[in-house]
Amino acid sequence: MRRIVTTSVAALLAGLACAPGAHAASRLVVQGHGFGHGIGMSQYGALGYAEHGFSYTDILSHYYEQTSVVPLASEPDVRVLLQTARRATITGAVAGPDGPLDPAKTYVATSSAGQVALATGGKRVGVYAAPLRLSAPAGGAVQLRGMAANGLRDGRYRGALEIRPAGGSVQAINAVDLEDYVRGVVSAESPANWLAEQLKAQAVVARSYAVTTNVGSTTDGIDQYADTRSQMYKGVAAEFPSTDAAVAATAGQVVAQDGKPVVTYFFSTSGGHTENVEFSFLGALPRTWLRGVDDPFDSVSPRHTWTPFTFSGTQVRQRLHGLVRGSFRGIKVLERGTSPRIVRAEVVGSNGVTEVTGPQLRQRFGLYDTWATFTYISSKVKKPATPKAPKDPKAPAVPGAPIDNGAATAGTPVDTTGGQAASIARRRPSELTGSIDRARRGRRVRIERRDGATWRTVATTRVRTGGRYRAPLPGPGEYRVAFGDIAGPSVNVR
Known part of the structure; x- marks a missing residue:
């Protein structure tokens, strides 16, 4: 069931104007769970x-x-886009459109007026209608030179490579039997040393995904990408005894509902x-x-719970460029799903709000997942203003006239201004003030001072309305506010 969340995150930096010589900073702390889109x-x-x-x-x-897990009635070939480049360079092919090829030779395919030209040793073999198919030996593989979309250089692939023109470039597409395709996926998605039952589950979902999705059209000859836009596929490089065994043990099996994958x-x-x-x-x-x-x-999983992401005020403005109206005040979550990953949220600014999605926030901040909470903390040091000394009712109206308040004795200086003000100022400490957008009124927070490499609690205070806090400071040093396990930015008192 959908859950609507109204967690307020209005960080009110406005109104926290700094007195001369004060120090101020802000910080956004993002905590969360998971890694990925969360589905399945x-x-x-x-x-x-x-x-x-x-x-x-x-x-x-x-x-x-x-x-339920059911067997497929038939197993199709899968066509995986490996590379788009000015030329495709292939070795190990044993058959082409005109018959046998020498697997020891290197063949180069290029685009030629909507067709594919094939050459070897600098000599053209012929020009062919697309797709130009170069087959691997039975039980063997062809090698595609250069970098492929899956991150492999000079990877080896079973089945055949089909070459198609793409403007002035060519696409190298691996046409491969479904089971060999799954062999090239399992260890690219789950480590080969994981337990057998997990690898079997991975094999079945990889096979199911391959037969139920298609990224291409009926004319471009592409079913899957070789990267995470579909699922990772690395051909022969991904084949290990453990994963091959998982594929073999589940051969032809898919996840189905009412018999349909x-x-x-x-x-x-x-x-x-x-x-x-x-x-x-x-x-x-x-x-x-x-x-x-x-x-x-x-x-x-090491990312079951994240180490928090921390962003300075400047970094927040950079990450949310174009989304903040006025000055950044926080992020307000409007709706969460069942997990609870963020569905919708608002970027709150001094001049209004901008609605965003959870995936947008994940992309902007580089988060592992959309299961996240955002805490915006502002801090400043407020120094006491230098008070004016009380006016002496007996002071002369004329500047420079002698003073006689009846208390001074001969040779004793009288200070009716600066000394008194300095004494009052010394009695009023500096304060740490600011706001914590997710802190409710009455929540106790800690004031910490740096002591070498550690932070020590020197005071506590309770949060006021709107997440605001205020606490006197015991003296010079580097301070911060701490809210649960979240620390605010550090500020200096001199």
Whole structure:
């Protein structure tokens, strides 16, 4: 069920004007859980299930509710876009459009007036209609030189490479049997040394994803990308005995609902709960098998809970360029999903608000996930103003006239101004003031002073209306306010 959240984050820096010589700073602290979009199977969560003795079918039925694992009626080839470049350089091919090729030779394919030209040793072999297909030997692989979209240089791939013109460039597409494709995915997505049941679950979801999604059209010959726009695919480089065994043990199996294969999104780390597809992929339709579920064993992930992200006021303005109206005041979460990842939020400024989505905030701040909380803290040192000395009723109206207040004796100087003011000023300490947007009225916060490499609590105070706080400081030093496990920016008192 959707949850509407009205957590206020109005950080009121306006009105905290600094007295001369004061020091002020602000900080945005972002805390959160998880890594990825949050939909479907959490890979670390699946590992946790495997560690607790659950089978791959148990794992899949947990993350994809109302589904079962069934065999495919037939297994298609998959066409994966590996590279777009001025030329495609291939070795190891044994067959081309005109018959056998020498696997020891290097072949270069380029675009030529909407067709594909093939050359070797500087001599043209021919010009062919697309796609130009260069096949690997049975049980072997062809090598694509240069950098591929999956980050591999000079990678090796089973099946065949199909070359298509793309303007002045060519696309190198790996046409590969579904099972060989899955062999090239599993260890690229889950470490090969993970437990067998998790690797089996990964193999089934990789196969299911491949047969239910298509990034291309009927004319461009592309089904999948070789990177995270689809799922990571590294060809022969991803084949290990453990992952090959997982693929073989689940050969032809997919996740299905009512006998029909379904899209099986997956991601790294849930933080303890997965998310409904419509709350993460905004605009997507709800799916019964892509609903958020508890993920009790995901804590094995190093990003189950993040180390907080911290941004200075300047960094916040840079990250939110174009979204802040006036001066930045905070981020107000309007709606969370079931996990609770952010669906909608507002960037609050002194001149108004701008509505944003959780994915936008994740992208702007470089966060691991949209399961996040934002705490904006401002701090300043307010020094006491130098008070005026009380006026002496017996002081002469004429400047320079002698003073006689009846108390001075001969030879004793009389100070009716500066000394008295300085004494009053010494009795009034500097104060640390500011606001914490997520702190409720009455919440106790700590005032800390740096002592070498550590921070020590020197005072506490309670938060006032609007998250504002104020506390006297015991003397010179470097100070900050601490709210739970969140520390504000440091400021100096001299």
